[in-house]
Amino acid sequence: MNILVCIKQILAPESGWESPADPGGSFGKNEITAVKGGPQTFTEPSFADDCYRMNPYDENALEEALRIREQFPEVKIDALSVGPDRCRRVLRRALEMGADRAVQLQVAPPPSEAPEPPHSREGSKPAHPTESIPDPALTPFETAAVIASYLRGKSYDLILTGVMAEDGMAGQTGQLLAALLGIPCATAVITERLLSSHGPVYVEREEDGGERSAYEITLPALLTIQSGINRPRYPALSHVLRARTQEITKVAAAELLPPPRERVVGSRRRESSTQCAFLTGPLPEQARQFLDFCRQRGFLNT
């Protein structure tokens, strides 16, 4: 039985976008630098490689695959990521956690060529040229289409991925991939149980309001894994050492890209709230104002 886990490398929240030092333009602890060799009109923040991490939901997906292999030792787990070379770090991490093989579908041009920022691919400028963030270069559809093309002729019984990526928050890639492959799919899976290594798989998916519905799905199938289903393991030292010698297959995938069906034309930081009144002054003063606010509205006695 073969399991594929699709993993996205994301910019870690603690790496700057959450707390920029200067909201006027700089991008947190990291400098904004012009894309080297690219069009100088477009700037994109450049982050050190260690600012990126594995999407936490994908960690849950990988952990779930590892648990299936503990139950059915004949299982082979492949980890896959679509991205530029820096995404090999998360594939290395996947090997350290216990994946058997890793594949990078390389979509960024090799460094010798002038890299083009994602927005200019279609020759249009961002709608809000104020600031630009490291948008995921690919839309969920493009990512799914690249993976689907790569998978042609290969056979996986189960494909797992996170319910969404923490950065793009779309939560679509899994469903799109399943539809492109023509296999059934369950999203937001919070419980999963393979009845045998040939399936079917029993899943519970989480719905609005925390309700759950159960399904029995034949293999091959794709599941998007919800957080909380498990606690991803820390790699064992022996696995870390083994992973150093394991190869990460690189597949040039740029030509697998389909024409875009939708395109991100611009991104901007949200303007600060207009309805929110911020307390000012020293902390004890703010605390007093907060209590007054609650008293005036009758939530606190006197």
Next chain:
Amino acid sequence: MSAGIVVIAEATPAGLTPASIKTIFFARRLADVAGEGLMVIIPGRFPGAEPIAGEEAAAAISLPEGQRHRSGKLDNNASNISALLEQTGGAETILLVGESLDAYSAEAWKDSLAPLCRELDPHFLCLPHTSRGWDYGPGLAIRLEAALIGAVEGFRREEEDGAFLFRRSILKGQWQQEVRPERRPVVLTVLPEAAAAAGSAVTHSDTAPGRAETADIRSRHIAPDDTKAEADTAGDTAGATGSDTRGTNLSLSAPRCVTFLTAPARPDPRCRPLGKLPAGEAAYDFSAAEVIVAAGQGIGVAENLGLIQRLAGLFPKAAVGCSRAVCDRGWMEYRRQIGMTGRTVAPPLYIACGISGAMPHLAGMRDSRCIVAVNRDKNAAIFQVAHLGVVADLLAFIPAVLEQADRSHPGA
């Protein structure tokens, strides 16, 4: 039959879901701006709406051979359907009825909706961004070879070429991106915010969600002397403007804008729905709480929950809840989770402590009457919905509040 804008609404025995009503509101605005017609499809199984045997059921929609959509009629006693129709605000409505649509499964919904949507050939297909819409929407988009934009919060029109641009949040709601569809149809999954952004009539009020919008939709589309109501039952596209919308008794003998279609009966054998599960741990009952103090990832470690509890302890009728991140770390039980996959609450006062305010959490608390947010990061998305903001470290702010409270009640 065609409509530029099609909404796929979700119905419960109590009527359309609030998210569906808001999606209809958004779609109405989109239809106005695009100058196109609006149609609502409601998939489900409706008691009182049974297929009529024989040839009496005239085909309302001409579907290619081999597709098992058929038209039928409504039972006049189907009172819950009358309520549904009122909620669609007089838009032309298709009830897509089928046993396979009873227990939700993405495969069954896609199987039923794809041929119908292909036939209707809409410009935009609007789904509520719920655990369902977001589940089957992407697959439906693939079947229709459509563009797909998820978690839409608003739209605008490009000045140069009139293209529609849709806004959505990324990076925990701190950033927004604009997405442009490159082809049609376009599948949109729509957040409730989009309804608020689409019209000033929807305000952040304490009225029951949905009410105001419904009323507004109706008032905007009443055609006072429209006597077309007696026209043919199914398939009369001209009847898109409602007339009898004053009361709740929309006449079902003349549901001029209702078409009734049976979905394909064949369920996808690869995905068998086993039904809803009984709730494992009983959900925490927040309904009695006047004040909800909610903890987020920003509390740092589980031990700091004590501070949250002490803050809640200041209020006579308070409860403690949390974001999903807190549950996932095992710091609190899932039964206290507030958000899209947890409880939805709307207390008089909601105090968000160390919660970033990503969309799934906002979905569970944004209708609270008054929201106070405490967060170290002044760019946190939670401040977008807060009325009072404190940019501070919780571990400093809450002790300061406790100390001030002590001071005003010495010995208490």
